[in-house]
Amino acid sequence: MNTTLPHPDSVALDAALARQAILTKPTGSLGRLEDIACRFAAWQGRTVPAPLSPAIAVFAADHGVCEEGVSAYPSVVTGEMVKNFAAGGAAINVLAKGTGARLEVVDVGVAVDLSQLPIVHAKVRAGSRNLAREAALTRAEVEAALEVGAAAARRAIADGANLLVAGDMGIGNTTPSAALICRLTAYSPDVIVGRGTGVDDATLQLKQQVVGLALNRVAGRQLDGIDTLAELGGLEIAAIAGFYLEGARQRVPSLVDGFIACAAALAGVAIAPGLRDWLLASHRSQENGHGLALTALQLEPLVDLGLRLGEGSGAAACLPLLRLALELHAGMATFAEAGVSDKPA
Structure with missing residues (x-):
């Protein structure tokens, strides 16, 4: 039996984390829902994961x-x-x-x-x-x-x-x-x-x-x-x-x-x-x-x-709960898209 398994995509994970950082909410305010979405991004190799199936x-x-x-x-x-x-x-x-x-x-x-x-x-x-x-x-x-x-x-x-x-x-x-x-x-x-x-x-x-x-x-x-x-x-x-x-x-x-x-x-x-x-x-x-x-x-x-x-x-x-986590990640506007001021860097 082949026991070697692939790794989740770290590049997609980083991109998903970066997207979470610019969505119209305080950083981390959605708690584990943010983590779930980013984990699915790494699993799927996509910044924005496909809807849950x-x-x-x-x-x-x-x-x-x-x-x-x-x-x-x-x-x-x-x-x-x-x-x-x-x-x-x-x-x-x-x-x-x-x-x-x-x-x-x-x-x-x-x-x-x-x-x-x-x-x-x-x-x-x-x-x-x-x-x-x-x-x-x-x-x-x-x-x-x-x-x-x-x-x-x-x-x-x-x-x-x-x-x-x-x-x-x-x-x-x-x-x-x-x-x-x-x-x-x-x-x-x-x-x-x-x-x-x-x-x-x-x-x-x-x-x-x-x-x-x-x-x-x-x-x-x-x-x-x-x-x-x-x-x-x-x-x-x-x-x-x-x-x-x-x-x-x-x-x-x-x-x-x-x-x-x-x-x-x-x-x-x-x-x-x-x-x-x-x-x-x-x-x-x-x-x-x-x-x-x-x-x-x-x-x-x-x-x-x-x-x-x-x-x-x-x-x-x-x-x-998982479906909503992915929908939030995909559907929320960024600060720039919504014309909302982000906190100062």
């Missing part, structure tokens, strides 16, 4: 670790929720429609047969293995899932997307995500493992123990990013990492959603460190450890709305 891909898979009783919901809900996506009834369907985002649903590893649904069928295997007892996936399965994500990115970009959003659906997936974050940041399970879909105190303690078992199983072993995903990850998590990596290869940034997306981003950075330059964090979720994972990625979230749904919902909710 987002694409959302929701990747779905099941997890063998559910055998340990780590989720408040049974694994069958994964397939049932994919059916809900296909019917247009989930939160991400509403958010995609409301923000004008392209939406695709990808079965990368759901345990049940969903072949009758109008979704993308790219099942690598019917769910991962129990990571508490053995490797969740083989290296070849991770590579296949990475390619599923990369193919989804290529489809979105070919369709005109200039921002990628990955969503997840997989009952139990906060457990492998926590294990990945712990392994990739060196934080302990007691600060990273959270309640996921809303488990009680006893199940929370069990989740922490299960993550500890998985980490102990690989302790002392040298693992690259792909091997780490194989030991501790899941198929939708690997697909999201592949989605982000392919976007960066094609100079298209990704807006990172919540806890699961953050775990995938960390895994992607472990595979290709340059990925970090192509990521923007959308929100800070309620899940334990999400803020710590964002810090490890050197990302500052745009908002904190108390969300913990997944599906790409937090990122989708931020799309209007």
Whole structure:
């Protein structure tokens, strides 16, 4: 796998910063909206970025670790929720429609047969293995899932997307995500493992123990990013990492959603460190450890709305904010154009 990624365009960044300095406002008065616009300028290689054209891909898979009783919901809900996506009834369907985002649903590893649904069928295997007892996936399965994500990115970009959003659906997936974050940041399970879909105190303690078992199983072993995903990850998590990596290869940034997306981003950075330059964090979720994972990625979230749904919902909710940041950068008059006096040099 080619792990060399392009860099954002520093010349375009400087030109965008110069434009911000002459718009009819006090310098820096639009705060992070200015930074967002300038980052898109660097990503697109344009002083004034093209209008936002987002694409959302929701990747779905099941997890063998559910055998340990780590989720408040049974694994069958994964397939049932994919059916809900296909019917247009989930939160991400509403958010995609409301923000004008392209939406695709990808079965990368759901345990049940969903072949009758109008979704993308790219099942690598019917769910991962129990990571508490053995490797969740083989290296070849991770590579296949990475390619599923990369193919989804290529489809979105070919369709005109200039921002990628990955969503997840997989009952139990906060457990492998926590294990990945712990392994990739060196934080302990007691600060990273959270309640996921809303488990009680006893199940929370069990989740922490299960993550500890998985980490102990690989302790002392040298693992690259792909091997780490194989030991501790899941198929939708690997697909999201592949989605982000392919976007960066094609100079298209990704807006990172919540806890699961953050775990995938960390895994992607472990595979290709340059990925970090192509990521923007959308929100800070309620899940334990999400803020710590964002810090490890050197990302500052745009908002904190108390969300913990997944599906790409937090990122989708931020799309209007990004669209406005780009419109402000493109549409505001300069001091000279408006005939407004600038402050003395």
